[in-house]
Structures are given as structure tokens and as C-alpha cells.
Amino acid sequence: xxxxxxxxxxxxxxxxxxxxxxxxxxxxxxxxxxxxxxxxxxxxxxxxxxxxxxxxxxxxxxxxxxxxxxxxxxxxxxxxxxxxxxxxxxxxxxxxxxxxxxxxxxxxxxxxxxxxxxxxxxxxxxxxxxxxxxxxxxxxxxxxxxxxxxxxxxxxxxxxxxxxxxxxxxxxxxxxxxxxxxxxxxxxxxxxxxxxxxxx
Amino acid sequence: xxxxxxxxxxxxxxxxxxxxxxxxxxxxxxxxxxxxxxxxxxxxxxxxxxxxxxxxxxxxxxxxxxxxxxxxxxxxxxxxxxxxxxxxxxxxxxxxxxxxxxxxxxxxxxxxxxxxxxxxxxxxxxxxxxxxxxxxxxxxxxxxxxxxxxxxxxxxxxxxxxxxxxxxxxxxxxxxxxxxxxxxxxxxxxxxxxxxxxxx
DNA sequence: ATTTTATTGTACCGATCAGTACGATAATAG
DNA sequence: CTATTATCGTACTGATCGGTACAATAAAAT
Numbered sequence: 001x002x003x004x005x006x007x008x009x010x011x012x013x014x015x016x017x018x019x020x021x022x023x024x025x026x027x028x029x030x031x032x033x034x035x036x037x038x039x040x041x042x043x044x045x046x047x048x049x050x051x052x053x054x055x056x057x058x059x060x061x062x063x064x065x066x067x068x069x070x071x072x073x074x075x076x077x078x079x080x081x082x083x084x085x086x087x088x089x090x091x092x093x094x095x096x097x098x099x100x101x102x103x104x105x106x107x108x109x110x111x112x113x114x115x116x117x118x119x120x121x122x123x124x125x126x127x128x129x130x131x132x133x134x135x136x137x138x139x140x141x142x143x144x145x146x147x148x149x150x151x152x153x154x155x156x157x158x159x160x161x162x163x164x165x166x167x168x169x170x171x172x173x174x175x176x177x178x179x180x181x182x183x184x185x186x187x188x189x190x191x192x193x194x195x196x197x198x199x200x
Numbered sequence: 201x202x203x204x205x206x207x208x209x210x211x212x213x214x215x216x217x218x219x220x221x222x223x224x225x226x227x228x229x230x231x232x233x234x235x236x237x238x239x240x241x242x243x244x245x246x247x248x249x250x251x252x253x254x255x256x257x258x259x260x261x262x263x264x265x266x267x268x269x270x271x272x273x274x275x276x277x278x279x280x281x282x283x284x285x286x287x288x289x290x291x292x293x294x295x296x297x298x299x300x301x302x303x304x305x306x307x308x309x310x311x312x313x314x315x316x317x318x319x320x321x322x323x324x325x326x327x328x329x330x331x332x333x334x335x336x337x338x339x340x341x342x343x344x345x346x347x348x349x350x351x352x353x354x355x356x357x358x359x360x361x362x363x364x365x366x367x368x369x370x371x372x373x374x375x376x377x378x379x380x381x382x383x384x385x386x387x388x389x390x391x392x393x394x395x396x397x398x399x400x
Numbered sequence: 401a402t403t404t405t406a407t408t409g410t411a412c413c414g415a416t417c418a419g420t421a422c423g424a425t426a427a428t429a430g
Numbered sequence: 431c432t433a434t435t436a437t438c439g440t441a442c443t444g445a446t447c448g449g450t451a452c453a454a455t456a457a458a459a460t
Binding site: 007008009010011012013014046048049050053 | 434435436437438439440
């Protein structure tokens, strides 16, 4: 609770956290190609020089927004996968995560960026790749556990199972972004993932 | 073979068909947000007034490119679905279509546009919706046939089966666009679609 | 040869773009 | 108080944007 001593110069009035959160929601809802930097700054309520001071450019803002999104939505998923619990009891939670109705925009910001990788700035592109790897790795570890627990069909290699789940994840998030009702998507994913289970 | 009588004025030198084909490939390969109209015209080798005379604007060009794509890639798929043949023998062809390696760009132009529906011009958006409906309807009819033939699991409603196949179609095309190898995608789709078959 | 018609592309428009120079401002330090 | 430091945003830059006016051109028609 220490009242941090003020630094020397004029006090900062911009609030980066608030701005990053709003930018994340804007990108998530509307995509990344709907606003010029001029419009972006107006929307975010900051001057253009302040924008460049804070983020260096759009690439910087997008990385910040993506990091924020990761904390908000992806970290909980990773936590599910990494919790040391029975595969069969985690699976429905993962499915629910994929198809959740929320007060936030539909779909998944990470998935949207992934599909536009060639149109991203270098830092954003690198960050997307890093998250891809992180997620795929977590799925792989989880599938190994499931196999060891006898919950995953023994003929299916964990690496393939991870790829498969990742694919269904993408499917579900894309369908949600296309406004397919969450119950329908949930039914689709449930059927698709039954193929992985033991004693099929 | 009639040598059509020339019209009155200065002869046309631009070749709309060639231009539409090239535009289709460009959109398919690079996405729709990578070139301004100025750059587009340069790339297509036509003057800007010629471009506006021929297509009226980018929306017009994109519709033309999408129609061209439909003929090239989607019509063959629809033909497969509408041919009056055993469900079980058509299914592998559909899977092969989804995952085909080609000399053309990876992925599917229609799917890319579908995911960007809010960023399209009005005509292109309408055309995308029309193709969505056309495809979903064809899948629905096909699934009814499969059910009547006893090839589709009787507990699965045709409308849901059509949605499901459509979802897996999207998944496969997105994965291909993300450079996942076609054998991997093919294995994924095969497993996912096994869930539909009778006596599972 | 002259007129009519259709297509051509250069050269231009105002608007907006991404990015920054710089003077104003507001705090602490001495 | 004055000096120092840090952040502020107005107002500007040259480039590029989407879109078009219009003079030149090339054919058929008369």
C-alpha cells in the first residue's frame, strides 16, 4: 500500500491498461482491419503522439491486446488442461470452454489472429506463433495423461490426438464467430471428440 | 464459329476473364486486405478508370472472383453431393476434396470470405450468404439420402448431420490454410466423420 | 473524308493516411 | 523563485488513398 513517490515530470494521464482492454474488445468484436490508426486513437480516446509513445505503433498495441486476451481467456483453458485430474472429467469443461456464451464478443481473438497471420505485424505474428505452440503442447501433455489413465483410445497417438482436439477447437471457435448457436456447436464438438475415447 | 461483327467504337483491349481469374488467385493466396485499389490495378495490369468501368469498384471485382471460385472449386463438390450414388462411396471423395493438395493456393477462398463477412462489400456479402445456403442445402439433401440408404446413423437428424459436415469442412479448410499437411487433415476429418456412420 | 460511337489512360481531385516536430503544461528538485 | 524533467496534444508533413473529368484514340457508319 506504499504511496509510490511521484516521478519527476508531468504526471501521466493516459491509462494503458484501460486502453489495452478496450483495444482487445474492439479487435475481438470487429476484426483488425476495420479502423485506421487515426480512427483507432479517436476510439481509444488518446492523441496520436500518445499512442506512438505508449505502444510504438499498431503492432505494439496488438501484441498488448493479445497478451491481455491470453490472460483473460487462454490461461483458464491451460489451467484446466494442466490440472492433474481425470481426463474424462476435464473433457466436458474443455467443451464448455469452447462453446461458452459470454458477455464478450463471440469467437476467439487468438483464432481470428491466427487465420490472418500473414497480415500481422512481426511482433504480433511471433506472439501468435508462441501461443499456438503453448496450446498445442498443453493439449499434447493432457492427451498423454488421458492415454495413461486409459481414457483415450490406445490406438491414437497423443500427438495426433492433440492436433485433432486443436482442430475441433478451431472449428468450434470459428462456428461461434459465425453466430452458430452455442448448443449446436457444443453438440458438434461432443460428437467429434467421442472418437478419441477408449472402448469406442 | 461466327466471327461476331465488331461493335462501333474503339475495340476493347482489357480482358475481364483473365483479370477476374488473377484477382481470384490473389485474394485466395493473400487475403483481401493486402492491396489497395491502386496497387490492385497495378497488379492486374489495368488503369484505374478501366477497373471502375469494368467492375464498378472492389465489391464488384470480389463478387466476380467469388463466382469464378465457385465454378472452379465448389461446383465440383456440389456435383459429388448431388450425384445419385451410394453415400459410403461418395464420402471418401468429399474428404479428398476437402484436403486436396493442389497447384492453387491452400485453403478455400469461400471460407476465407465467410470468416470476414463483416468486412465485405454488400454484394460480396450477399453472394457469400447465398453460397452458404446452397452448400448447406446440398449437404442436407445428401444426408437425407444417406439416411434413407441406411448409411447414416439413424439417431442423427439430417439437418444436424449437414451442419456437422459443414463444420468439419470448415475445420479442414482452415487447417489447410494454416499449412497443416493434407494427410494430417485428412486423418482428422476421417475420424470426425466416422461418427455419422451407421452401426457405429 | 467526316461523323458517330466506344474504349482508352493521364492527370487530377479532396480526403485520409501513418508518423512526428515542437511548444505548452505540470510535476519535482534545488 | 528558477531549473529540470516528463508527458501532453496541436498542428504539421509528404505519401497514398478512392474516385473521376476529359482529351486522345480507334474502330464502324455515313
